[in-house]
Amino acid sequence: MLVRCLYASRAVTTGPDIESILDQSRRNNPKLGITGMLCVSDDVFIQVLEGGRDEVCDLFNTIVRDPRHTHVRILVFEEISERRFANWTMGQVNLAKVNPSILLKYSDKATLNPFGCSGHATMALLQELVATAAITGRPS
């Protein structure tokens, strides 16, 4: 059974930590059959994880305990019939490089605030970022 988990958190540190998180993701996720995307702004992470229910839940439980972020909030958890991020072991979006009009399309201000809007709006934003090729990194 496939599930999708979307969550947001507050970054404790950024910079080199992002590379190390992406390295870990790209090393571990293929073995687990997990795909997804990590979206990073100044102090916010948004991540979507897709895969088997056990694998996604186990990885999420590991991620929640990671000291590089705090205030982890699940935005969407759903059973799915197909993946939306099948091509990405863990794609990355740096929101500093995203056109503000895309942010404005889904929220009241051109800043990222996943804690103050619906999970489905945040999911729609991520899908648009994939569609507009704002996503970077190595496809799986």
Ligand SMILES: Cc1cc2nc3c(=O)[nH]c(=O)nc-3n(C[C@H](O)[C@H](O)[C@H](O)COP(=O)(O)O)c2cc1C
């Ligand atoms: C925002 C965030 C997202 C993360 N995403 C993943 C991920 O998709 N896959 C992963 O294996 N680790 C991820 N991690 C790291 C895990 O918390 C943990 O450090 C890692 O899985 C340990 O892997 P290792 O034992 O191979 O070093 C993430 C950490 C943070 C803070």
